[in-house]
Each structure stands twice: as structure tokens, then as C-alpha cells.
Amino acid sequence: MTKVTVKRLINSFLTALFLLISCRSGEPAQVMMDDAVDFQDEKMFVVGVSWQGLTPYCLRLGKLLLELAEEADDEIRFIYMDGQNNTEKQISHVENFIAHKVDLILLNPCAFHNLASAATAANEASIPLITIITRIEEQEICTSYVGSNHKESALLQAEMVNRYLGMKGRIAILEGTIGIEAQLARAEGYKQILTQNPSLEVIASQPAFWEQDEAYVIVENWLHNGMRPDVIMSQNDSMALGALEAVTEAKLNDSIKVFGIDGDNEAVESIQEGGMEGTVFMDAFGQAKRIFECIDIIKSGNIPDKEYYVPFIVLSKDNIDDPSIRSKLRY
Numbered sequence: 001m002t003k004v005t006v007k008r009l010i011n012s013f014l015t016a017l018f019l020l021i022s023c024r025s026g027e028p029a030q031v032m033m034d035d036a037v038d039f040q041d042e043k044m045f046v047v048g049v050s051w052q053g054l055t056p057y058c059l060r061l062g063k064l065l066l067e068l069a070e071e072a073d074d075e076i077r078f079i080y081m082d083g084q085n086n087t088e089k090q091i092s093h094v095e096n097f098i099a100h101k102v103d104l105i106l107l108n109p110c111a112f113h114n115l116a117s118a119a120t121a122a123n124e125a126s127i128p129l130i131t132i133i134t135r136i137e138e139q140e141i142c143t144s145y146v147g148s149n150h151k152e153s154a155l156l157q158a159e160m161v162n163r164y165l166g167m168k169g170r171i172a173i174l175e176g177t178i179g180i181e182a183q184l185a186r187a188e189g190y191k192q193i194l195t196q197n198p199s200l201e202v203i204a205s206q207p208a209f210w211e212q213d214e215a216y217v218i219v220e221n222w223l224h225n226g227m228r229p230d231v232i233m234s235q236n237d238s239m240a241l242g243a244l245e246a247v248t249e250a251k252l253n254d255s256i257k258v259f260g261i262d263g264d265n266e267a268v269e270s271i272q273e274g275g276m277e278g279t280v281f282m283d284a285f286g287q288a289k290r291i292f293e294c295i296d297i298i299k300s301g302n303i304p305d306k307e308y309y310v311p312f313i314v315l316s317k318d319n320i321d322d323p324s325i326r327s328k329l330r331y
Contacts, residue, residue: 044077045104045299048097050090052083052110052134052180055210056238056264057282060331061133064288076295085110085177085209094118098125104298105129106291109136112181116141128298132291134181146290146308150182153261153280153312154189154235160278160316161200161231161259168199172222172229174215174239175207183207186235186261203229208239215242223250234260237267237279244275263315265331271320278316285330286310 049065051058062080069076079102083090090110097105098121105122107129109115116138122129128143135145161171173190176183194200204222208215219232223246232247234240240260247256253275260267263281270276290308297304319325 044075045295046077046079046100046102047104047106047295048079048081048093048100048102049106049132050081050083050093050097050108052090052108053085053210054082055236056266057133057236057262057284058108060264061284061288064284064330065291068288068292072292083108083110087111087114090115091118094121094129098122098127102127104295106132107136107142108133109181110177111179112137112184113179128303130291130294130304132287136181140306144294144304144306144308146287146294146310148282148287148310148312150185151189151192153282154186155193156280156312156314157233157259157261157278158190158193160280160314161233162193162197164257164277165200165230167197169230170201170203170228172203172219172227172232173205174218174232174234174243175205176210176235176239178207183235190233203227208234208242210236210238212238212242212245215239216246217242219243219246220249223247223252228252229256231277232256232258234258236260237262237264237276240276240279241266241270244270248275263313263329268315268320268329271315271317274317278314281313281315281329283310283313283328 051062065078069078081093083093087110090107094105094107105127107118109131115136119129119136119138119141123141130144130146131139131142133147135147136142139145175187194202204227206218208218215234219242232243234243237260240258244258247253247258257277259277260279261282263279267276267279271278287310290310294304294308313325313328315325
């Protein structure tokens, strides 16, 4: 059993533990993963959340939403559903939320396309629907968006890579699930940088679906077949960590550097320990605070702004231990 498999088993256990702890009776903010749950509670402001899947970043944001609700001692109840990267499941979640008359729907889309019907149904039911983390193609029909500019994350990552390579070198790219807004925008950012710098050569590009073990297998195959990039650019940290595992096993750490996006805790620790070269931190705490701003606005009978962007933060070996940077990292 590889270290990647062990890590995934540990993450699965922690996910289950997180959901169990979050479902304790009596807490104002609860997580329910069951479509049969009783949504009705006149004392609570009920927020239905459909996650694209239980990724490390979704878990981080979900945990922070619960913590902020607890800190505020507010009567807010979150009901979390796992979309399992399936648009039909997410549409069903939204329909279920509407049928049970929740006060607000948070949709973390698993795809850029094919989710307009969910937003339309919420509009027709006069229930605000806010997309979070990623957007949908028909974003204008949603109440608002809370997240970050995913193209910006790719540009920031590419700037780190440019500095490391001195504007010249061989690059391999690990992409997320094809068609989700984060993948599309990050690919667009890569394309912009590569077009501007023809001395950067892409020798491989393959989707690993945001998954650590999938990235491990892909990179292991690349290296086994003699491919030697100078840098592996990953569209998220889970894939970056899988890539790093394969590079480490091949004893190529000195010649192949790995860069990620998201700023997951394990990636930050890896940078501190000399593993990953850098990442781009997506501020879940900043996004959670913006979501609560929207909740307060909606509870007061008003309409939030159409977009709330939270900036990314570059994390590298040069600044990872800077107190001013560390103070911004809340998990």
C-alpha cells in the first residue's frame, strides 16, 4: 500500500469524523448528509449547501462556516449535501432544498455547464441561490457569487514557476476535472502565460480530477516512461502532493519541482519541510466571512452584491514562515 493510499484512507476517516462531529444534536449549525432530514425549524435560518464533492478545500470551508456560526451564536442551520461531482445530484439537492423551503441555497458547482436549471428553479421559488468557490455559465441568474478568481491563481502560480525556471524550461501540467469553472479558468491562465513565454515548453498535460492518488499514478507513469519535466504545475494541492510522492519515490526531488494551488494544510507543511516548491493559498476563512455577510444581508431583507471576490495569497519557501503571511492562514 503506497503512502498516497494511506493518506487517502486517513482523509476519508477524517471526513467521516468531521461530518459526525458536525451533526451533534443541539448545535445551531448542523451538517446532514441525508435527503430524508427534517428541514423545518421556524427558529433557524436554514441554509442548504450542495458541495461539488468532499475535497480538502470544501471540507475546510465547511468547517469554517460551522465555526463562524458557533462564534456568532446565531440561529443558523447548515444542511450539507455531497454532490459527488455529479450535476444531476446537485440539481436534485437544489430541488430538495426548494421543496423544504430553506432560506438560502449555497451551490458549489461541480461543472460550469448544465446547472442553470437549479438556479432557475430557485429563482422561481423566490429562494436566493449563491454559488460558492466556483461559478456556473449562467451566473447572472444567481443571486451572488462568493469565491476567488481562479484565473488569478494560475497566473500567480505561473509567476512563481517563471521565477524558478528563469523563463525557460519544461513543464508538465496536472488538470482538475474537465469542465468545472476552476479547471477552465486555471487552464486559461496557463495558456496566457505560455503564449507570452514560448521558451516554456509543455511536455505533458493530463487531468487527474483533483485526486491525489490519480496524480500519483499519472506522474509515476510519466517518470517510468522517461519523461523529465523541470516543473509540475498542478491545478490543486491534492494532485500536487500525489505528484510529489511519485517524484520523491523516483529520487528526482532535486531536478523536478512541484507547484500547487489551494494552500491546503498538508501542502503548507510540505513547503515548510522542503517538499513542494510553492502553492497559491485560496482563503477559505475570507470566503466564509463573505458568505456570512451575504447571510446577514438576506436575513435583513436586502439583496447582496452580485460578486464577492477574495484574493489569493502566494506561498513559497521564501515567505511561508513570515508571521504576516501565517496570520492569514486559518483552517
